[in-house]
Amino acid sequence: MACINPDGSLTPSALAVLRALETPATPAEIAQKAGLPLFRVRGSLRELVEAGLLAEREGIYSLTPQGREKTNA
Amino acid sequence: MSEMPVHAPVTLPRLNEPAPEFEAVTTHGVVRLSDFRDSWLILFSHPADFTPVCTTEFIAFAEIYPELQKRGVELLGLSIDSVYSHIAWLRNIEEKTGVKIPFPVIADLNKEVATKYGMIQPGASKTEAVRAVFIIDPKGILRAMIYYPLTTGRNMAEILRLIDALQTSDRHGVATPANWKPGDKVIVPAPQTMEMVEDRMKAGFEMVDWYLAKKSLE
Numbered sequence: 001m002a003c004i005n006p007d008g009s010l011t012p013s014a015l016a017v018l019r020a021l022e023t024p025a026t027p028a029e030i031a032q033k034a035g036l037p038l039f040r041v042r043g044s045l046r047e048l049v050e051a052g053l054l055a056e057r058e059g060i061y062s063l064t065p066q067g068r069e070k071t072n073a
Numbered sequence: 074m075s076e077m078p079v080h081a082p083v084t085l086p087r088l089n090e091p092a093p094e095f096e097a098v099t100t101h102g103v104v105r106l107s108d109f110r111d112s113w114l115i116l117f118s119h120p121a122d123f124t125p126v127c128t129t130e131f132i133a134f135a136e137i138y139p140e141l142q143k144r145g146v147e148l149l150g151l152s153i154d155s156v157y158s159h160i161a162w163l164r165n166i167e168e169k170t171g172v173k174i175p176f177p178v179i180a181d182l183n184k185e186v187a188t189k190y191g192m193i194q195p196g197a198s199k200t201e202a203v204r205a206v207f208i209i210d211p212k213g214i215l216r217a218m219i220y221y222p223l224t225t226g227r228n229m230a231e232i233l234r235l236i237d238a239l240q241t242s243d244r245h246g247v248a249t250p251a252n253w254k255p256g257d258k259v260i261v262p263a264p265q266t267m268e269m270v271e272d273r274m275k276a277g278f279e280m281v282d283w284y285l286a287k288k289s290l291e
Contacts, residue, residue, distance in 0.1 A: 002102020028111075039108040039147055040101060047102070 003047040010070060017044045018053065018071045024062035085191035085218070092116075092207065092215040093189040097151075100159050101177035104149070106213065113146040113236065114209040117227075118192040118202035122154045122162035126226045130204070131163075132172045137229045144236055145211075148176035152202055153187060156180035197223055206232060208239065245290060258287040 003014035010018070013036060020033035031041040045061055048054040053067035063071065086093055096105045106114075117134070119127040134148055141148060152159075163174045179186055181202075187193050192202035204221035216239050221227055238249040247259040263284045264270045270283045278286035 037147060038111060039104060042108040043102050043104050 003044050004051060013040065014044055014048060015071070017041060017048065018063065018067055021054070021061060021063050021067070021071075024060045026059055027061070030061065083191045083194055084188070086189070086207070086215050088215055088218065090215060091213050092209045095186045095189060097179040097181060097186050098156055099149070099177035099179050100156060100163065104177060104179075106209070109147055109149070109209070110213060111211050113144065113211060113240075114149060114207075115141070115146060115232065115236075116149045116151065116190070116207040116209060118151045118187060118190070118205045120198065120201035120204070120223050121152055122158045123165070126224070127152075128162075128166060130226050131166060131174055132170060133226070133229045134176070135172050135174050137233055138175050140233060141236070144240060146236055150176065150178035151181050151186060151192070152178070153181055153184055153193075153200065155182055194220075208235060210239070210243075241290070247288075247290075250287070256291075258289050261286045261288055 003011055003017075005011060013034075016034040016036060017030055020030045025033070027041050027045060028038060030036075030045070031038040034041065036044075045054060045056070048067070049056055049061075053064055053070055054061050055064050092106060094106050096103060119130060121127065131150070134150070138148060154162075159178045159180055163178070167173050181187050184193060187202050190205065190207060192205045193199070194203050197203050201223065203223060204225070204227055206217075206219040206221075206227065207215060208217040210216050217235055219227070219232075219235075234254060237255050238253060241255070241259065242248060245259065247261060250257075250260050253259070258279065261273075261276075261278055264273045273283055273286060274280070276286075278288050280286050
């Protein structure tokens, strides 16, 4: 996984994506806030949803309670 | 008498059709072609990591990356090597030359992407990809292809020029003549009817004849 290290910690780019989600946002908005290329954000979002740290509804992404916990860690 | 080797036909993608979708392991994690929607993409293959011509090309691609970004273009490399080999090579390039490779590189060990894009040309090599370049537009349509042999490094100025020409054509509904570069006059599409020819003759373009007219974009 490009977002989650073997010890369960998040990579810097994954943390940047989570921290860009204070409020729910689209991939393009997240890319702008996080300063990451859109393609990279799309790949990270897939992994972070799969890991249960984000939820997606109609193209809008938001933190799950586990995701919020990770951003505060 | 020596016989020519017989190879299975190579399937090539086609211009102005959707570029073949893929999901692949890269040095930046798993990417899908669809992740690049809304930006232009240059997908390019190289024969192998830790080889001399490829190393010069990667440095050259990294050097034009800022210019590509200004044009809304991303880069994605590919070879039939493992992600560990890619990581070791990219780190070696940075260590030896100071050039950081900022774009992802596909580790296409099972040749899945290379096969879809006709990057394996057995007459050149059965195990390595040739030097192919695919330009894919923000809607995922394949707009241009260039193939170079193993021995010849690509020309970055031509790749930038091709991007500029495609984007100019899209923006202004024009074509570009031989050796065109930004700022040069462009070609107005040829008229399709007699009525359009009459209008063309009065439009004030630089005319060679009714079918070849140029105009300035400034």
